[in-house]
Amino acid sequence: MKRVSRCGRLRVGVLALAVLVLAASSMVLAGNVENIRLWAAPDHSRLVFDLTSPTSAEVFRLDNPSRMVIDLGNSSMEADPGKLDLSGSAISALRSGVRQGTDLRVVLELSREVRPRHFILPPNEQYGHRLVVDLEYPGESAVTDPIDPIEALVREQEIAAVRAQAEASIEGSSSTPTVQATKAAKPHPRRDIIIAIDAGHGGEDPGAIGPSGTYEKDVVLQMAKHLQRLVDGTQGFKAVMIRDSDYYVGLRQRTHIARDQKADFFISIHADAFDSPRPHGSSVYALSQRGATSETAQWLAASENRSDLIGGVDGNLSLRDKDEVLRGVLLDLTMTATLNDSLTIGGQVLERMGRVNDLHKPRVEQAGFVVLKSPDIPSLLVETGFISNPQEERQLRDGNYQQRMMAAVFDGVRAHFQRNPPPSSLLAWQRDQGRGTGSGEYRIQPGDTLSEIAARHSVSVSQIRQANELNGDVIRVGQVLRIPGS
Ligand SMILES: [Zn+2]
Known part of the structure; x- marks a missing residue:
């Protein structure tokens, strides 16, 4: 252009x-x-x-x-x-x-x-x-459809609880957490799971360019919109678009927006390119803190990270990155947990993508992608195909292929969250509707406190917390607890 x-x-x-x-x-x-x-x-x-x-x-x-x-x-x-x-x-x-x-x-x-x-x-x-x-524009959100402030607050509390838990475990006090087990159960929120959809490149940065002139930034935006429709059309999920038309967003800014919008998951959509037309297939990448899993992964991360030079970021953006100061053991710990989630979801996504297109790599690859560096949001980068391969370039432009590729991606993401719904989500609430009557289970009633529940079942508060991986001191009405040893 x-x-x-x-x-x-x-x-x-x-x-x-x-x-x-x-x-x-x-x-x-x-x-x-x-x-x-x-x-x-x-x-x-x-x-x-x-x-x-x-x-x-x-x-x-x-x-x-x-x-x-x-x-x-x-x-x-x-x-x-x-x-x-x-x-x-x-x-x-x-x-x-x-x-x-x-x-x-x-x-x-x-x-x-x-x-x-x-x-x-x-x-x-x-x-x-x-x-x-x-x-x-002062006071304007970077996204056109920001999430509900109440939902954001609920999600914020959830993140804070996970952090507090991590901090407590660093201080070696995980066995005696400083939580109040006497707080009455709160109403169960039924918030949406927020999927941040990041169409790579944009604006001055066209990304890779195919042999017949297809811009990566255009096809990935089209795919992002397919994914947005799938996510928003599914009860319990909401999409947040990192960009929704043709403009550039800095790599750090992309993770900022995701964090700002309290995303549960971040997915960056790209199309691969190589010097020769032969390489083909789709791949899934997660972050690596230590080094790339392969030379290709390293090369690709370097090329995607170059976006800011092309897209035009003046380098001052990182100063706004207050959370970036959060370092050391805590960060490492959060990162490890987040990365484990990323790899699990990545495996689910990769498997389904393999039904739509050949896979370039048979497993989830890892490298130091800037755009995947959110400490507490599981994040993946998908290379949907090789735009430098003439046949895949044609596919990447094809609405039907785009749709099927994104359906595969969302299928993998949804499978993960159905199995592991965040506690405050609609999915968690729905899951618990069919439970709570069997032995070894208890459905929380209005007015219940954790210490009362523990006493009634002759177990300790920390046993219950451990068995249910409870973070923080909030319990929810309708939430189903596993009662250990009964
Ligand atoms: Zn790209």
Whole structure:
């Protein structure tokens, strides 16, 4: 999608530049605008100016009416701003004009309040010098359909309980947890299990490109939407889209959104590529903290992690990553548990994907993918096929194949959560509806406390907690407890 204007004016511009540089070596280089691209995300608009050379820009705001001014010293406009599709962005009109004879002024008329930031990016394999202007929308969510705040709170409590448990076990006090066993049972929430769906790449980052010109970013977005429909159409599940149209999201930002939306599971959808057309098949990847399981896995992780360089992240994003400070033993412990879940789900998913397409690797591979580094969300990356293989490129474009591939993925995920539903989920509640009458089982009644239940069954609180893998001090009405030794 890289449109470069090669008109006569450009050559004149370059010649003029050469003369100017000779005349005054201290003068800032001219950064003629060759092309303008715009990406509209739910929480920001990104305007990218393709420049002939690096140039400094001044970006400031003017009010009444609300507009942004971008001044580029010693530059000219080679692109046609009128061709830019502004729909879905914060920009209602874009004008440009010459200022002080040699400077370029671009004025954006705005339809909403924005917080601007801008940065210059050096050339990469896709683009040359770029000025990136991000117009962020204060208070706006990065996703179009954020989860219910009450459900988020319930999930937050669940995560906190797991953390507290991990902390207690580090301090060696796991046998005498500091929980109150005298709290009365609470109503059983029936929250949805949140599946964060991450379509890889997007915006300036096309991902891999197939032999007949198919962009990875496009087919994976189509597949993500198939998956979204499957998830949202299943009772007890809800999808959260990390991106839902063509814009770039930084790799760290992707895991942030998932955490922000209290995801139970994160799945990143990709299509593989190789130098030769021969390799084919689908594969499933989980994170490795220690090193890649194979050279291919390592190579692939390096290539997927390069996305931020192409997609354009200015490197400051990690500063927002407060949770990243959470390190050491606790992190390791949480990570291990999460990774075990990832591998289990990965196995389920891989098996089902194998019924739709050949498998490139017969087991779940592991490598250091940045996008999979959430300490407490099981995460997988699926390579749905090789876009560099002509036959698989055709398949990846095919709606029917996309649908079947995503059905296989969701089948694997659902199988896992049906077997291991999070305690506060609708699935956990449903599972317990058919239980609780047999021997060795007890269904929690309103007003029950854990210590009372323990006393009534002549077992200790910690025995019950252990037998039911209870985290924290919350018990739920309707929840079924296994009573040990009875
Ligand atoms: Zn990819």
